[in-house]
Amino acid sequence: MKRVDDFRLRLGKHELVPIMIGGMGVDISTAELSLVAARLGGIGHISDALVHDVSDRRFDTSFIKDKTKQYKYNINNLDKTDIKFDLDQLAEATRLHVGKTMEAKQGDGMIFVNCMEKLTMNGPRDTLRVRLASALDAGIDGITMSAGLHLGSFGLIEDHPRFRDAKLGIIVSSVRALQLFLRKNAKLNRLPDYVIVEGPLAGGHLGFGLDWAKYDLHTIVAEVLQYLKGENLDIPVIAAGGIFTGSDAVTFLEAGAGGVQVATRFTITKECGLPDDVKQEYFKAKEEEIIVNTVSPTGYPMRMLSNTPAIGSNIRPGCEAYGYLLDGNGGCSYIDAYNRELEANPNNKDFKVMDKTCLCTHMRNFKCWTCGQTTYRLKDTTRQLPDGTYELLTAEHVFRDYQFSVNNEIALP
Numbered sequence: 328m329k330r331v332d333d334f335r336l337r338l339g340k341h342e343l344v345p346i347m348i349g350g351m352g353v354d355i356s357t358a359e360l361s362l363v364a365a366r367l368g369g370i371g372h373i374s375d376a377l378v379h380d381v382s383d384r385r386f387d388t389s390f391i392k393d394k395t396k397q398y399k400y401n402i403n404n405l406d407k408t409d410i411k412f413d414l415d416q417l418a419e420a421t422r423l424h425v426g427k428t429m430e431a432k433q434g435d436g437m438i439f440v441n442c443m444e445k446l447t448m449n450g451p452r453d454t455l456r457v458r459l460a461s462a463l464d465a466g467i468d469g470i471t472m473s474a475g476l477h478l479g480s481f482g483l484i485e486d487h488p489r490f491r492d493a494k495l496g497i498i499v500s501s502v503r504a505l506q507l508f509l510r511k512n513a514k515l516n517r518l519p520d521y522v523i524v525e526g527p528l529a530g531g532h533l534g535f536g537l538d539w540a541k542y543d544l545h546t547i548v549a550e551v552l553q554y555l556k557g558e559n560l561d562i563p564v565i566a567a568g569g570i571f572t573g574s575d576a577v578t579f580l581e582a583g584a585g586g587v588q589v590a591t592r593f594t595i596t597k598e599c600g601l602p603d604d605v606k607q608e609y610f611k612a613k614e615e616e617i618i619v620n621t622v623s624p625t626g627y628p629m630r631m632l633s634n635t636p637a638i639g640s641n642i643r644p645g646c647e648a649y650g651y652l653l654d655g656n657g658g659c660s661y662i663d664a665y666n667r668e669l670e671a672n673p674n675n676k677d678f679k680v681m682d683k684t685c686l687c688t689h690m691r692n693f694k695c696w697t698c699g700q701t702t703y704r705l706k707d708t709t710r711q712l713p714d715g716t717y718e719l720l721t722a723e724h725v726f727r728d729y730q731f732s733v734n735n736e737i738a739l740p
């Protein structure tokens with residue numbers, strides 16, 4: 328029986344262990360986590376979600392404090408159209424986060440940044456251009472474009488000197504989305520270097536509707552492989568979503584995938600950015616407590632634990648500090664939901680906002696417990712300690728377990 332280590336992922340001249348750790352914002356897939364993957368010969372992701380806040384926490388900058396001060400006058404205003412991102416500061420924060428991570432990199436693997444295009448930041452094109460260009464400036468090995476994939480995003484950086492040397496990849500959940508992207512980008516003469524096919528069991532936002540359970544990753548991967556073959560396109564396909572053991576990964580590699588992207592198993596590692604008490608919530612989760620709902624203002628369904636504090640919270644929209652989901656017109660569906668409930672409950676401070684959540688603030692505070700469908704199995708990957716808590720794992724342990732395990736076995740610490 329084969330193991331993941333019998334395969335290699337080829338990206339241009341690079342030969343890698345075919346394991347990618349997926350991007351998890353806000354700083355859940357930390358620099359430390361990505362560095363382990365790179366050291367072990369695979370690919371790690373950092374994320375540029377709320378990059379100013381990540382920089383403030385890591386590098387002692389004060390981007391968020393300064394922005395909050397600048398827009399303080401607007402805090403009680405229901406209209407958030409005034410809030411804008413300073414592009415120089417966005418570039419500086421991105422260069423710090425990416426640059427410091429790349430400086431620390433060791434080993435033959437690579438580090439990519441996950442850029443969710445749904446972070447439209449009240450200026451979708453300009454802010455995305457700056458995010459992508461600054462990550463390239465700071466030496467990132469590659470960029471994965473995700474959530475809200477903008478068909479024109481490659482074009483935003485076509486004049487960057489690293490446009491053809493850095494690896495650029497996209498996340499899709501259907502062959503149709505891939506076809507659209509390739510058609511739209513044909514004139515750039517620059518194909519994606521890899522395509523991540525994310526199925527319905529993934530964590531974070533889903534590229535499916537609430538009927539996600541009807542879809543199956545193996546089928547979508549097979550459709551994408553067949554389409555690429557038919558078009559004579561040699562682009563590695565990376566399967567993602569619900570791949571829990573090395574043997575699960577091997578089934579995709581044997582079917583022709585170039586690699587796998589995994590995330591959930593790393594959420595309970597020491598290097599993961601979630602606070603330790605939240606990691607214990609992930610361990611404790613039961614299958615029926617893992618839900619998919621529509622509280623994310625992005626408009627995409629999102630998977631999370633049902634006891635997520637963000638659900639029902641009536642926190643004031645935090646756009647003066649954050650505002651990453653403001654669309655091109657300064658709107659966000661949480662602002663609408665919050666204002667509606669505020670008006671309907673003039674005498675009740677404890678009202679609930681059930682349909683949407685303030686995703687920026689809650690992700691920033693690790694109060695939105697997004698997770699993959701297999702989270703309920705995490706307790707089987709470690710030992711329970713005498714006090715009832717579960718032992719955290721190292722990212723190296725989990726990575727190597729994917730790399731070398733056979734027969735669906737999971738190595739305990």
Ligand SMILES: Cc1cc2nc3c(=O)[nH]c(=O)nc-3n(C[C@H](O)[C@H](O)[C@H](O)COP(=O)(O)O)c2cc1C
Nearest residue numbers: 349350351352473529530531568569589590591699
């Ligand atoms: C906690 C968590 C946060 C995530 N955040 C993001 C994100 O910010 N951007 C993104 O493109 N994917 C995100 N994902 C999806 C992962 O990158 C990955 O593709 C997927 O979860 C792989 O499936 P698995 O978790 O079953 O291994 C997230 C996943 C998890 C578990």
